[in-house]
Amino acid sequence: MASEPSSPWPKTITVALTGASGSQYGLRLVDCLLSAGMRVYLLVSQAGQVVLKMEADLEVPGRAGDAEAFFRDYFKSTPGQLRVFGRQQWSAPVASGSNPPDAMVVCPCTTGTLASIAAGVSTSLIDRAADVTMKESRKLILVVRETPFTPIHLENMLRLARAGVVIMPANPGFYFKPTRVEQLVDFMVARVLDHLGVPHALLPRWGDESVPPT
Known part of the structure; x- marks a missing residue:
């Protein structure tokens, strides 16, 4: 029997x-x-589409195929490297444990999405993809962005943390004396990449000579 060809991408990450x-x-x-060089499966909620317009001036098309073409051009990705799936596209690979990604990151993650994942409610492809990631014992990272947290938010985070989910609130550090907003963004992205095992050089590491002492 002929063996299946190996993937040209070292990892597949759902974002x-x-x-x-x-x-x-x-x-x-x-x-x-x-x-x-990773392959990315991209999922965008309806509210996420609105926020992209508000914060990044990105008019993301509603149809998955059009959105994929939009983001492939935006990121200048290689053919097949970036896939975009619709909110109810249950035929997407992320919807089944027979074809799970290596990891999934919800970034940014609303407390509503947090609650749905904690309750095991799979009413959207994002919820289902997170559920599949958990049940297949793959890494799931939630970059929760809310303040302050209510007891309900904290209880949901605790429940998921006990199930092995990485709860990573968007709390950038300042010990490296950032001077631009982009550096604060890179701080959080660097922490996510570390947990995914993806090499990067976004920031100096603590203890390096290039890091100013506190």
Whole structure:
């Protein structure tokens, strides 16, 4: 029997952009993953589409095929490297445990999405993809963007953390003395990439000589 051809991409990462403020985190993450040679499955909620327009001036088409063409041009990705799926596209590979990605990141993650994932409610492809990632014991990272947190938010985060989900609120550090907003975005994206095992050189690491002492 002939063996299946190996994938040209070392990892496949699902990235979901939801309606929380902080769309630049998600856009930068996708850009870095593609630049590192990873394949990206991109999911954008309806509210996430609105926030992309508000925060990044991006008019993302509603149809999945058109959105894929839009983002492929935006990121200048290679053919087949970036796939975009619709919110109810249940035929997408991320909807089944027989073809799960290596990891999934919801960035930014609304507390509503957090609640749906914690409750196991799969009413959208984002919820279902997260559920599949968890049940197949793949890494799931939620970059939660909200403040302050209510007890309900905290209980949902605790429940998911106990299930092995990485809860990574969008809390950039300042020890490297950032002077631009882009550096704060890169701080969070660097932490996500570290947990995905994707090499990067976005920021100096703590303890390096290039990091100013506190």
